[in-house]
Amino acid sequence: MTAATLRNPMRVVSVRNLAAHKVRLILTVVSVLLGTAFVAGSFVFTDTLNRSFTKIFNSADRGIDSRVEARKSYDPGVPLSLVDQVRALPGVRAVQPVATASIVLIGKDGKRVSTGGAPSEGKIWTSAVDSVTTPPTFVTGTAPVAAGQVVINNGAAKKARLATGDHAKVVLPNAGVVDVTISGVYRTETETGGYVGVLFSRPQALQLLTDGSHLSALDVAAGNGVSEQTLTARIAQILPADLKAQTGDQVRKDDQQGIQTALSFVNYILLAFGFIALVVGTFIIYNTFSMIVAQRLRELALLRAVGADRKQIRRSVVLEAGIIGAIGSVAGLAGGVGLAFGLHALLDALNLGLPSGGLVISPRTVLVALLAGTGVTLLSAYAPARRAAKIPPVAAMREEFASASAGSLRRRTLIGSVVGGLGVLATVAGAASNKGGTAAGLIGLGLLAVGAGAMLLSPLLAGWVITPLGKLLGRPFGAVGELARTNAVRNPRRTAATSFALTLGLLLVSGVAVIGASMKSSINSLFDNNVSASYSLSSQADLGVPIRAAAAAGRVAGVGSMTELHDLAVQLDGGGGQSGTAVDGPLAPVLKVDVKRGAAAPGPGTMIVSDSTAKKSGWGVGSTHMLSTHNGRTITETVSGVYKDNQLLGPWMVTGEVYRALVPTNQWSDIVALIKAAPGTDEAALRAGLERVTDPYYVINVQNRSEFKGQLASQVNGLLGLVYGMLGLAIVIAVLGIINTLALSVVERRREIGMLRAVGMQRKQVRRTIYVESLLIATFGALLGLVLGVTYGSLFAATLLRSQGLDRLSIPWTQAVAFLVAAAVVGVLAALWPGVRAARTRPLEAIATS
Amino acid sequence: MTQVRTVSPAVASIVAARATEVVKLYGSGDTAVRALDHVSVELVRGEFTAIMGPSGSGKSTLMHCLAGLDAVTAGIVEIGDVELSGLSDKKMTALRRDRIGFVFQSFNLVPTLTALENITLPIAIAGRTPDQPWLDMVITTLGLSDRLHHRPSELSGGQQQRVAVGRALAGQPEIIFGDEPTGNLDSRSSGEVMGILRRSVDDLGQTVVIVTHDPKAASYADRVLFLADGRIVDELRAPTADAVLDRMKKLEG
Numbered sequence A: 001m002t003a004a005t006l007r008n009p010m011r012v013v014s015v016r017n018l019a020a021h022k023v024r025l026i027l028t029v030v031s032v033l034l035g036t037a038f039v040a041g042s043f044v045f046t047d048t049l050n051r052s053f054t055k056i057f058n059s060a061d062r063g064i065d066s067r068v069e070a071r072k073s074y075d076p077g078v079p080l081s082l083v084d085q086v087r088a089l090p091g092v093r094a095v096q097p098v099a100t101a102s103i104v105l106i107g108k109d110g111k112r113v114s115t116g117g118a119p120s121e122g123k124i125w126t127s128a129v130d131s132v133t134t135p136p137t138f139v140t141g142t143a144p145v146a147a148g149q150v151v152i153n154n155g156a157a158k159k160a161r162l163a164t165g166d167h168a169k170v171v172l173p174n175a176g177v178v179d180v181t182i183s184g185v186y187r188t189e190t191e192t193g194g195y196v197g198v199l200f201s202r203p204q205a206l207q208l209l210t211d212g213s214h215l216s217a218l219d220v221a222a223g224n225g226v227s228e229q230t231l232t233a234r235i236a237q238i239l240p241a242d243l244k245a246q247t248g249d250q251v252r253k254d255d256q257q258g259i260q261t262a263l264s265f266v267n268y269i270l271l272a273f274g275f276i277a278l279v280v281g282t283f284i285i286y287n288t289f290s291m292i293v294a295q296r297l298r299e300l301a302l303l304r305a306v307g308a309d310r311k312q313i314r315r316s317v318v319l320e321a322g323i324i325g326a327i328g329s330v331a332g333l334a335g336g337v338g339l340a341f342g343l344h345a346l347l348d349a350l351n352l353g354l355p356s357g358g359l360v361i362s363p364r365t366v367l368v369a370l371l372a373g374t375g376v377t378l379l380s381a382y383a384p385a386r387r388a389a390k391i392p393p394v395a396a397m398r399e400e401f402a403s404a405s406a407g408s409l410r411r412r413t414l415i416g417s418v419v420g421g422l423g424v425l426a427t428v429a430g431a432a433s434n435k436g437g438t439a440a441g442l443i444g445l446g447l448l449a450v451g452a453g454a455m456l457l458s459p460l461l462a463g464w465v466i467t468p469l470g471k472l473l474g475r476p477f478g479a480v481g482e483l484a485r486t487n488a489v490r491n492p493r494r495t496a497a498t499s500f501a502l503t504l505g506l507l508l509v510s511g512v513a514v515i516g517a518s519m520k521s522s523i524n525s526l527f528d529n530n531v532s533a534s535y536s537l538s539s540q541a542d543l544g545v546p547i548r549a550a551a552a553a554g555r556v557a558g559v560g561s562m563t564e565l566h567d568l569a570v571q572l573d574g575g576g577g578q579s580g581t582a583v584d585g586p587l588a589p590v591l592k593v594d595v596k597r598g599a600a601a602p603g604p605g606t607m608i609v610s611d612s613t614a615k616k617s618g619w620g621v622g623s624t625h626m627l628s629t630h631n632g633r634t635i636t637e638t639v640s641g642v643y644k645d646n647q648l649l650g651p652w653m654v655t656g657e658v659y660r661a662l663v664p665t666n667q668w669s670d671i672v673a674l675i676k677a678a679p680g681t682d683e684a685a686l687r688a689g690l691e692r693v694t695d696p697y698y699v700i701n702v703q704n705r706s707e708f709k710g711q712l713a714s715q716v717n718g719l720l721g722l723v724y725g726m727l728g729l730a731i732v733i734a735v736l737g738i739i740n741t742l743a744l745s746v747v748e749r750r751r752e753i754g755m756l757r758a759v760g761m762q763r764k765q766v767r768r769t770i771y772v773e774s775l776l777i778a779t780f781g782a783l784l785g786l787v788l789g790v791t792y793g794s795l796f797a798a799t800l801l802r803s804q805g806l807d808r809l810s811i812p813w814t815q816a817v818a819f820l821v822a823a824a825v826v827g828v829l830a831a832l833w834p835g836v837r838a839a840r841t842r843p844l845e846a847i848a849t850s
Numbered sequence B: 001m002t003q004v005r006t007v008s009p010a011v012a013s014i015v016a017a018r019a020t021e022v023v024k025l026y027g028s029g030d031t032a033v034r035a036l037d038h039v040s041v042e043l044v045r046g047e048f049t050a051i052m053g054p055s056g057s058g059k060s061t062l063m064h065c066l067a068g069l070d071a072v073t074a075g076i077v078e079i080g081d082v083e084l085s086g087l088s089d090k091k092m093t094a095l096r097r098d099r100i101g102f103v104f105q106s107f108n109l110v111p112t113l114t115a116l117e118n119i120t121l122p123i124a125i126a127g128r129t130p131d132q133p134w135l136d137m138v139i140t141t142l143g144l145s146d147r148l149h150h151r152p153s154e155l156s157g158g159q160q161q162r163v164a165v166g167r168a169l170a171g172q173p174e175i176i177f178g179d180e181p182t183g184n185l186d187s188r189s190s191g192e193v194m195g196i197l198r199r200s201v202d203d204l205g206q207t208v209v210i211v212t213h214d215p216k217a218a219s220y221a222d223r224v225l226f227l228a229d230g231r232i233v234d235e236l237r238a239p240t241a242d243a244v245l246d247r248m249k250k251l252e253g
């Protein structure tokens, strides 16, 4: 090939440029990669879960041609008598009764078998004749034929170390502890990790899992030649109004939708991570391209001088961005798959009840990842590309252009002030509003606008903040500190874009820290002010505190009084379903009821309601209301008192008699039982006594005041954990951004650093200059984020918590300082490698002409 | 290779820098370039030396080797009584900082620092405080009193070079090196800068070595060394511009 002319000179220049600066290329690609990886990872992860769950449900729903169940979840279910009626219908092959209840299986070691997130349930064993599909196959043993016999799934058997023939225990809400013998171990095709399924013989299942007269559903299989629709229509004709029949297809479709809704939450959280990563990545990419353009200024000017027009220059920069975006998003896609794999493996290892199965990479995932990665890169490179196109050809000849700054900040500052100002207005309006929803909405809007304003203003702010900050932090370093400070404010746009990644991270984390701390202290104060119980009994499992256990605890010597709280879901006045509290025992010794009008506790035939419930529904002392379940059981209660809203009490309270009248016997349990010690009781002895009588139920926590309080507050920690995850991500990207920017500016300042080395700056001092510069940039970003985060966290806490009845604003200052220090440390760590690179600059490079 | 050499104190006191049988090779094997070929030279204290020669003759290389910016292939370089070969980077840097001043052709100044901050930079880096009367005198001599708080970008090329000279003088180094310090300047600015260097030798007793292509600039020196093909081929004392031009013509012709 001797062709002397280049066919596409601009493209050749772009591509050679990329190849010539490998470090720069890698760093930019990594920043694109991170954002894309999270987006891709979240899709892969949820798609995979979705498919696995769908598979499980499909296998569970297999063979169903029609299902009969209650229309409303608080209904008792399908009357037993219906089984024979349905079976008698023409075209019915099998009717399988379904009853499910939360149970706890006690393993060989005498401890409860924990399932992570997977269900732990008791069900009815159905023989092949009655099964709509083939019954599970046995690994060992045989079906349960008598009361006291159960079969358990293979996974549970392994975990509990139980084998056929072993004796075991099962804990249920009302029945308490039941002794059983394992008659067999069965295998299911698809099983989520940790799942526990205990199948009882039919008579015992009806006794333990149902109210004795109702099933949760009937699954029906059609005989040969009868369609799902025909079968379902026939069944529907004999059903009472509160029951419905659905075709098998409908059942499977509903289940599938249920999975998707449940998973969409996970998807949103992961996508939020991806979004943050992409936004932060945008700044880094923008920075990188700005610097690339600055460094190539002379070369671009030369190209202009020899005849390239503006469009060609712009296109060559955009082309570079396109290449980087494409490489980054492909790598991000791969990274996302890896991420999903890792997350899956991690959750698997933690035994959180995830189904197993291969990863699902849908075309949608690939498309979104590639578009997002490339799109963000092109978008970020657009402004630098335009700037590149504006370079005058004379810049090739004139020294001063080589270090020219990117023009005035006036327009940017103006726009930033307007946007930020509007944000402040929205925020003030929100804070002044007393409607919870509107307030939070306005403040949220204000936060967005103020955040955008801060981003636009941050070059200006960088100068204002870093100069005094640099004088303070740089002082111990003398001339080195001085140099670092001036370097940090040398290019305010760059400093702003570099530090904004940290600003975002800190904004998020400090905001949530404030909300979390406020929630915790609100819960604490709520508890301190309203709870006077000495001990509480609560359940480690879904099934609540078995009532027998509570009854036994109530008889322990030293118990002054015991108050049991039940969760009661009913239909109110024939309208929608609602959940309230039913109480057994005196309220006054353990819970404070702040009475506004009338009685302080529900009595026979009376209920008390919270202030907001009364207002919302137009209730008042003396009004009567119907609490009902669809089978016709209805109880009418008269409001006897109104109390001030309190999270611990719920929207309304009735007596335990109402609970027992409306709720099927087998479900009777306590949410919590509160115990007040009799005066003069030895606390330790009381606790020992309580533990002794509740230990045989395996699932009960006996907690003193501070333990109970801690458990309530610990729910907040889950939320915090999630957000610290986001911080981790934002910090990783911020670090990459700082490394990238510093590494590039070291390249940019090669001659200057060489000159400093020539006139006597030690390597150590060169390194230190870079460290301090990075420290200042990071601290600035963190400070800005902290100020915004604490402000908005407080505002959100104030409005949100107020509407939740939690009213303690608490700002975790120590934590805030810790965040700041962490950000500063991160800044220095990010500078390590660029610093070393800079220190390697040889003095002669100052004089080198290229 | 390195042979031990003792330098008598009497000689050390008058010689500011010395090169003995210095060889500098760039590259290796067939493509090696012999930039310096057994150069020996003594630079005497309080003297202004100019180095001249055709392009590629090794002037910059000689200066870099003498100033401790580059290592020699063979031979010995001394600054005062310190032999440079074998010095660690740390010691070498400190030596440059404390005992040598530099004026480059361009890129002399840190753009973010003011003129005054640039002048005192090596002193500040060393963590010392400047000798105030001396500094004042240097600044007055340079004629920069009203430009001290300007950034380099706000100064003319000539003013920038004067700031660079000021930086070289401020630390009272034993020797000042300049590689074409007036290479980017017009003849008037060039004359100003050379005049200042000349005065620093006459009034302050500085030792100055510069590389230049300009016979007029060389005429400010006490002594002109001529380099060709990596060797010192000629020397001229008390040069005039015409005499220098003459010798140069002979060299190139």
Ligand SMILES: Nc1ncnc2c1ncn2[C@@H]1O[C@H](COP(=O)(O)OP(=O)(O)OP(=O)(O)O)[C@@H](O)[C@H]1O
Pocket: B026, B027, B033, B034, B035, B053, B054, B055, B056, B057, B058, B059, B060, B061, B062
């Ligand atoms: N880093 C290097 N690598 C290889 N060869 C070099 C290097 N630096 C200089 N040379 C070679 O050494 C020789 C002397 O170079 P030097 O820069 O000292 O010349 P000079 O006299 O300063 O020339 P000019 O007047 O053009 O500045 C030249 O042949 C040059 O090509």
Ligand SMILES: [Mg+2]
Pocket: B059, B060, B061
């Ligand atoms: Mg030269």
